[in-house]
Amino acid sequence: MEQDLSFIFNELGEERENYFNAVSPPIMQTSNFAFENISEMKMAFSDERKHSCYTRGKNPTVEILRKKVAALENAEDALIVSSGCAAISLSVLSCLKTGDHVVFVNNPYSWTNKLMTVILPRFGITADAVDGTDPENYRKAMKPNTKIFFMESPNSYTFELQDIESICNIAKENNITTIIDNSYATPLVQKPIDLGCDIVVHSATKYFSGHSDVVVGIIAGSHKKIDEIFHNEFMTIGSILSPNDAWLVIRGMRTMEIRMERIIKTTEKIVDFLSKHPLVDTIFYPFYEKSPQIDLAKKQMKSGTGLFSIKLKVDTLEQAEKFSNSLKRFLLAVSWGGYESLIMPSCVFYDPNKNQIPYDLVRLSIGLEDPNVLIEDLKQAFEQISI
């Protein structure tokens, strides 16, 4: 059954009778909560997830957000944390001890890569990256001590997909926990829990909040797993979201569905324009009709979103830089998923002596602007490099 998104965004978790029936919830800007008597305090200590006792454990404003995101992901339970990276680190750490092994997808988000290749080895944990376009690569990389299959589908720059259901099936046969970074798709477009995934993490900094004004992360999964993470990594590492920031995300999510609709439509128009442009060599977009993984995309996602990359047909670094410098309506910035359109060109990282990153890729994040304004802007930037 289709989800009642209006209910999730407008009603779920609000309990307005607790705050004068105010339509917009209060920001409970408090670190702790007082008790009437000893027995109430004892009860609160018995489970800090159930009772508001101290804001690191449970804050009523954050709680409203927590309930909404769990429902959106079709998850039994969820946690809100202070960033997408915190969501990734806490959930990965929760499954590991010294001597364990992780299989993760090639070219994940840069700080996920750091976690896998630098931080985990410090604690005697090994991690192998695999080409995730073939699920069998996860099986081949598996060892007796493998505890996690980590996915990011699509990934952050070239948008390769992993067949989530097949990879989760291999994991289940072998008692391995699956974790997926679902930031690109959002639960509106892809629901990994329904495909058999154990833990879903998000940078809710992107489409959930949608206004480029807050950094926030989500962990969603079963009651059992989320409870374990809460009582261990979540409470000890303490990377919580402030009530004020939680309020911003609740407010951002009121329009998440219509923002996504608009962004997806605009992106399809822009991809169509770019696919016909002579200075575009390749388009990396999961729902581009010529994408090599279009069938898999259609199988596990409802659509693409507003993030994709293009490979420019340019001969020099200068031309690539000139294209990006010529765009006026796209802001030159990291991150994505906000109301504003952005570009993140690879020429920023290009260093022929140090890395293999090409200089001719440009990642675009499409915002809420009039599609024609964005197309005109791209047109004039291409003109700058075709003369």
Ligand SMILES: *Cc1c(COP(=O)(O)O)cnc(C)c1O
């Ligand atoms: C931005 C991003 C993250 C990190 O999220 P933060 O909220 O910035 O910590 C993780 N994964 C992906 C795919 C991202 O784009």
